[in-house]
Amino acid sequence: MKNYYIEYAxxxxxxxxxxxxxxxxxxxxxxxxxxxxxxxxxxxxTGLELACGACENPNxxxxxxxxxxxxxxDDGYCAAKRAQLEKxxxxxxxxxxxxxxxxxxxxxxxxxxxxxxxxxxxDGSPETVWKNCAQEMIDTAWAAAKFGAKVVTGFTGxxxxxxxxxxxxxxxxxxxxxxxxxxxxxxxxxxEFQKAGVKFxxxxxxxxxxxxxxxxxMALEALDYHPAFVFNFDPSHFVHQSIDPxxxxxxxxxxxxxxxxxxxxxxxxxxxxxxxGGHLPFAARGRGWDFVSVGRGDVDFYGIRRALEEAKTxxxxxxxxxxxxxxxxxxxxxxxxxALDKTADFHWEKGYRDILDSRTNNEKTFWEGVQEAIAKxxxxxxxxxxxEEVSDAIFALKHSFELPLSVEWEDSTMLRWVGAEESFRxxxxxxxxxxxxxxDGQFGKAD
Numbered sequence: 001m002k003n004y005y006i007e008y009a010x011x012x013x014x015x016x017x018x019x020x021x022x023x024x025x026x027x028x029x030x031x032x033x034x035x036x037x038x039x040x041x042x043x044x045x046t047g048l049e050l051a052c053g054a055c056e057n058p059n060x061x062x063x064x065x066x067x068x069x070x071x072x073x074d075d076g077y078c079a080a081k082r083a084q085l086e087k088x089x090x091x092x093x094x095x096x097x098x099x100x101x102x103x104x105x106x107x108x109x110x111x112x113x114x115x116x117x118x119x120x121x122x123d124g125s126p127e128t129v130w131k132n133c134a135q136e137m138i139d140t141a142w143a144a145a146k147f148g149a150k151v152v153t154g155f156t157g158x159x160x161x162x163x164x165x166x167x168x169x170x171x172x173x174x175x176x177x178x179x180x181x182x183x184x185x186x187x188x189x190x191x192e193f194q195k196a197g198v199k200f201x202x203x204x205x206x207x208x209x210x211x212x213x214x215x216x217x218m219a220l221e222a223l224d225y226h227p228a229f230v231f232n233f234d235p236s237h238f239v240h241q242s243i244d245p246x247x248x249x250x251x252x253x254x255x256x257x258x259x260x261x262x263x264x265x266x267x268x269x270x271x272x273x274x275x276x277g278g279h280l281p282f283a284a285r286g287r288g289w290d291f292v293s294v295g296r297g298d299v300d301f302y303g304i305r306r307a308l309e310e311a312k313t314x315x316x317x318x319x320x321x322x323x324x325x326x327x328x329x330x331x332x333x334x335x336x337x338x339a340l341d342k343t344a345d346f347h348w349e350k351g352y353r354d355i356l357d358s359r360t361n362n363e364k365t366f367w368e369g370v371q372e373a374i375a376k377x378x379x380x381x382x383x384x385x386x387x388e389e390v391s392d393a394i395f396a397l398k399h400s401f402e403l404p405l406s407v408e409w410e411d412s413t414m415l416r417w418v419g420a421e422e423s424f425r426x427x428x429x430x431x432x433x434x435x436x437x438x439x440d441g442q443f444g445k446a447d
Contacts, residue, residue, distance in 0.1 A: 018431050019402030022047035023420060024096055024153075024260070025065045027409055029054035032063035033084060041088035043421040044428060048090055049153065049406045052097040052140060053117055066095050068136065071143035078147040093404045094151040094258050097140045098203065103133035104185055105157030105209060134185060137200075138192040145196040151258045152193070153201045153232040156186060156219075158209040179222035182209050186223065193228035201232035201258045204248070212243055213251055220255065234260035234408065235299045240275055240289040245299065246307045253311035261427050262408040263297035265290055283412035291410040293419040295426035305430055308403055315343055316398050323394065330381035333374050340370065340397075355400045366400040369393045405431070 023045055028036050040048060048065075055064030062080055064070075070077045085092055099115040106112055108126035120136055122128035137154070144152050160178030163170040193200050202210060202219070210216040216231065223229050233256045235245035249256065266289050267273050273288035280287040295301070322335040344352040344367070353367040364372075373393035377386040407423045409416060 018046075018428075020047040020091055020093055020404040021045055021424065021427055021431070022049045022093065022404055022406040023424070024049040024051060024406055024408045025054055026051035026096055026098070027416065028420075029065070032060075033065055034063060036065070037084060037088045037090060039417070040420065041090055043424045045407075045424055046089070046091060047404060047406075048085065048092055049404075050092055050095045050149075052095055052100070066143075066147070068097070068140050068143045071146055072139060078143075081147065092147070092149055094153050094201070094406065095140070095144050095147070095149045096153045097137065098154045100133050100136045100140070101154035101200075102157040102207075103129050104137060104189070105130075105159055105182060107159055107162065130185065134189055137189050141189075141193040141196040141198050141200070144198045149198065151199045151201050151230075151232075153203060153258055153260075155205065155207075156182065156202055156209050158207060158211075160209070161207050161211075178209065179218055182219060183222045183224075186229075187226065190223065190226045190228040194226075199228055199230045199257050201230045203232040203234050203237070203260065205234065205237045206241070212238070212241060213248055216248070216252060230255045230257040232256075232258040232260060234262050235301075235304055236260075236262040236264040236291060236297075236408075239297075239299055240264050240266060242275070246303050249304065249307040249311060253314045256308075256311070256403070259308065259403055259405050260408040261294050261301065261405050261423070262410065263292050263294045263299045263301075265292045265297040282410075290412065293409065293411040293414055294407055294423035296411070301426075301430055312398055312401075316394070319343055319394060319398075323390070326387075328382050328387070330378045333378060336374065337371075352397065352401060357396065357400070366393075366397045370397050399433070402431075 021044070023040055025031075025036060025048055029051060031039075037048065050066035052066050052068050053064070055067065061067055061070050061074075061077065062084060066081065067077070071081075082092075100117070100120065103112050103116045103120070108129045112129065113121055113124065116129065116133065117136075120129065120132040122132055137152075140152050144150075158178065159181050160175055163174060163178075190200060202208065204210045204212070204216050210219040210231075220229070231252055233245070233249065235248075238245045238248060266275075268275065268288045273286055275288050277287055277289070282290055291297075318339040319336060322332065322339045326332040326336065353365065355366050357364050357366045357369050370390070370393040373386070373390040377383065377390050380386045405427055407420070407427060409419050409423055411419050
């Protein structure tokens with residue numbers, strides 16, 4: 001994001017940085033790391049969501065996108081992989097392990113074995129695949145922690161997806177048992193994620209245990225709102241189900257820790273094409289919907305960007321409420337500090353306390369800036385300037401973290417290199433710092 005306009009912004013926006021703009025590498029799994037990293041950096045991406053197991057040349061480990069077992073066993077692998085990213089000015093906030101996660105809860109058949117690494121097949125029995133995939137997801141948590149990734153995106157699978165349409169009639173007990181099985185198999189995995197300090201972000205998606213708003217709530221409840229279980233928000237999977245993605249953000253703003261920018265187009269206006277797809281492959285004539293390059297479909301990315309920004313207001317609601325109760329005598333800041341601590345602890349994976357304040361010339365973080373501003377007001381209890389400084393510091397802290405936006409590119413009608421670059425340009429133009437003024441309040445202020 002070009003910052004040529006920042007010189008005109010209010011001082012509390014001087015430290016704003018654009019969100020990490022990434023692309024998930026799974027759809028480019030046949031491209032060696034070095035080639036892929038350079039190409040994506042040339043397009044302008046500032047990060048990559050590395051796909052576990054994507055490896056064209058297993059004899060050259062650094063050409064794999066991310067190797068879980070090497071990360072655990074080879075003490076130099078993670079540093080070398082980070083150096084490879086940094087060579088092209090890239091960061092990595094999340095790694096992806098979708099297919100292995102799918103194997104934890106699915107009714108295993110030959111389709112799963114085509115996407116799960118052969119070393120996890122064992123004797124091919126469902127029990128063996130479930131067990132091996134569960135252990136691999138635990139290993140992924142610890143590998144991600146060692147690598148410095150905050151989130152693992154992926155799937156859970158679903159033992160009850162085949163019962164989506166209730167005929168022959170599906171007993172409610174079967175559905176209940178499916179969510180109990182989710183808790184049984186995934187709680188031990190999530191416990192390890194919690195120990196590792198990494199979140200598992202389920203991509204809410206058809207064929208998963210959570211595929212819409214209602215089932216997502218059921219999954220959270222089944223897992224007793226496990227602190228390591230969050231969502232990877234991907235609007236494309238809602239739109240073709242006629243679900244409003246913004247309603248998902250409003251419902252689960254506290255559980256969204258990663259975002260996919262992926263688009264979909266609906267083709268049902270003729271009345272002949274249905275949302276179930278008709279057993280037609282992608283791009284086939286008569287199919288009711290298709291994934292398309294970002295910006296070419298029916299996803300309201302502008303509304304989504306605004307909704308994600310507004311979600312941060314939800315996170316800071318208690319902070320602002322406590323600050324509003326602080327009088328000119330500077331009493332009540334203990335409540336502000338407590339609310340800030342609670343917010344940071346809840347969103348610890350976002351590293352609020354560690355983000356450097358680029359407005360300053362020293363190594364102070366936004367977090368430290370808030371604490372210093374509070375101390376200044378306490379030392380000068382009636383100073384309007386000091387109180388305003390606290391307000392600015394809280395504002396800066398709130399906006400100092402931008403949820404990474406990760407393109408997931410799919411479009412059967414377009415060369416993927418063209419689509420990847422086009423998608424970056426669309427997302428780059430979408431992001432902007434928040435407003436720092438009351439627009440109507442500016443009338444009459446011009447010289």
